Amino acid sequence: MKEFGSFREALEFLVGTIVAEAKRESVSLSDVERKMLYFSETDWSLPNILEVNDEFERLYDGDEYEAKITGLIRDFLIRAQDENEEEFECWIKAEEKLREGDYYLLVMINAIPISEGKKCRWLPSFSDSRFPREPGDRLRLWLTALAFSFSLLTIMAVYAWISGRN
Numbered sequence: 001m002k003e004f005g006s007f008r009e010a011l012e013f014l015v016g017t018i019v020a021e022a023k024r025e026s027v028s029l030s031d032v033e034r035k036m037l038y039f040s041e042t043d044w045s046l047p048n049i050l051e052v053n054d055e056f057e058r059l060y061d062g063d064e065y066e067a068k069i070t071g072l073i074r075d076f077l078i079r080a081q082d083e084n085e086e087e088f089e090c091w092i093k094a095e096e097k098l099r100e101g102d103y104y105l106l107v108m109i110n111a112i113p114i115s116e117g118k119k120c121r122w123l124p125s126f127s128d129s130r131f132p133r134e135p136g137d138r139l140r141l142w143l144t145a146l147a148f149s150f151s152l153l154t155i156m157a158v159y160a161w162i163s164g165r166n
Helices: 007-024 031-036 049-059 062-083 085-098 104-110 137-165
Strands: none
Touching: 007 062, 007 085, 007 104, 031 049, 031 062, 049 062, 062 085, 062 104, 085 104
């Protein structure tokens, strides 16, 4: 699996994935819309990103743009976790790297509803992920809670028994 050593590597992977998904779905992305995927005021970005941002603010509706990009990301994540686990895991690694910085793209990634996106692992209720549960997760959660409760009651009973003998 690919590791991302810099914001630039992670960002280029994520942007490339979004652009590819747009082509797959026949969703048009203008040059300005593509460049805005790189936007950051503080971290690595395109050399002329502030001019691109000015043009974007003049010509585009930010809410519509964010909805379009969020939809593309959501569709990619759903498709990738079913069809290409390696590509999906690369997305996760790139996203983790990008979260170390401050990027506009994270606003759109974070806008994906909790019930969509990527699969949770064991005990999903305790994770901060925004991703759907796998079949059987609720059962595992209940079994874990029951096992914990039983263990706690057993410890309390043993403690009471030992305390009563003294």
